[in-house]
Amino acid sequence: MSTAAAIIIRNARVLTMDDAGPRADAVAISGNRILAVGSDDQIMAHRSADTRIIDAEGGTVLPGFNEAHMHIFGGSVSLRELSLMGVRGFDAFERKVTSYAAANPDLKLLVGRRADYTIFSQNDRVTRHDLDRAISDRPFIMTAPDFHTGWANTEALRQAGILDGRDVGVGNEIVMGADGLANGELRESGAMAPVMALGGTGVRSMLGVATGGEPDHVTDAERAADMALLKRGLAYCASLGITSIQNMDGNLYQLELLDEIERTDGLPVRLRMPFHMKNFMPLGHLVEKADAWRSRFHTDRLRCDFVKVFMDGVAQSGTAVFIDDYANRPGWKGEPLFAPEHFAQIAIEADRLGLPVAVHAIGDGAVRIVLDCYEAAIKANGPRDRRNRIEHAEIVQPEDVVRFAKLGTIASMQPTHPPGSAGMPLEPYLSCVGEARWHLTFAWRALVDAGAKIVFATDWPVSPLAPMSCIHDAMTRKAWKQGLPDQRLSLSETLAAYTRTSAWVEFMEDRKGMLKPGYLADVVVLSGDVEATPYESLADIRPIATICDGRITHEA
């Protein structure tokens, strides 16, 4: 009578994200597609002897999470690094580092992540001497929660050959001390790369972010190790309910590794990767690489179909570009990584090729440059459905908030990033931005109310990856002082920003982001009812099953 289902999820609170039929009790899957969505009785009619039944026990079922901004290679590496999240004071730091070093005697470089800018002191910046007191015989580097600043000990600087300083390119800086030697602080990936190169994956895991280039020569053993690392990272994504990843760094090396995983084991998560355009690359790369890679990688499971650009850095290290001066540094506004005229050429050429662009822009000055250039591309090439995006958009002037909707520019925001959320320290962010601009920060509500599309993600490994934890952060965000606007979205808007809208951003709204017949079978089954759970407890809800392309990729 009816087509048999391979998998049925029943006894669920299904939120389909489809406005035509937003709620159901059960979902049937056949092959890699959703077969039917409906009541338990309707769906159980698709049962056969071979049907796998998943009882959701009243938990929420959603389209699989689409993590719209993350870094799979760096994230995979971070799974075996030392987390310094929440560590305060030298003694606690020393205990952590000492035991991590003892547990990992074979690592050529010890890496700590998510160290507060104020980990040792409210007032003094971290130096190599602080680190040397805890570990001096092996190279050690730790990075800030935003990943844009690193601090290395003397041994790491020495082995990397940068103790005497080095020019590391525009926007990057090896900070020098009064003694004429590097003081340990390394600003941006170009400055950290020489130290990171000492590690097991060398610079290979960083190239997609740092240069967009390819590793020089990779041995078979290194390639196999990188592949194993990526597989572990992808499995970790599936374990958190993620079925789609939009990677925000890229190079051919990663694409080829992922393609090989797809052809051998099959990717447990769909992946979209950009061509990363840096300021030193000729415009011709957009045709020779971006356009060529798009033709080569174009399936529903692995695609390279957009261009990533960094316009600035982060406020904490003074590398974000503001319209007015930094509150704690008169005369300094930051410097864009691209001259506006240069980026306009790129935006117009990418647009001419039909390649969407995603630009990292944190300060209001950087956001404005990007919007201006997107506008120039529309003028140059005429009206079209473009879906260009701005990543982070942490500070946006009111007159630019409305331009997001007007220009069809998507705001890609991270609920884990407002200082005070997800272990992000308040300082030095609040002082850099200054109280006069606090009301302009992380303006989710203002952007949505002005008609902009918004997607949410974690920027893993910058923040912890778990979507339910990120959704918790989105719903429990607190203002830094009374009187600041409440920028939270509703729960349903927040869930849409993690599912339906992120599929739309990828031009995949005809097959992803909703649970409806004929759509790809990408589903997450959660351990609780998200609508009935107090916001404070949302992070306790776990994925009990993840299904991607009709295949169960995780089961608790």
Ligand SMILES: [Zn+2]
């Ligand atoms: Zn990122």
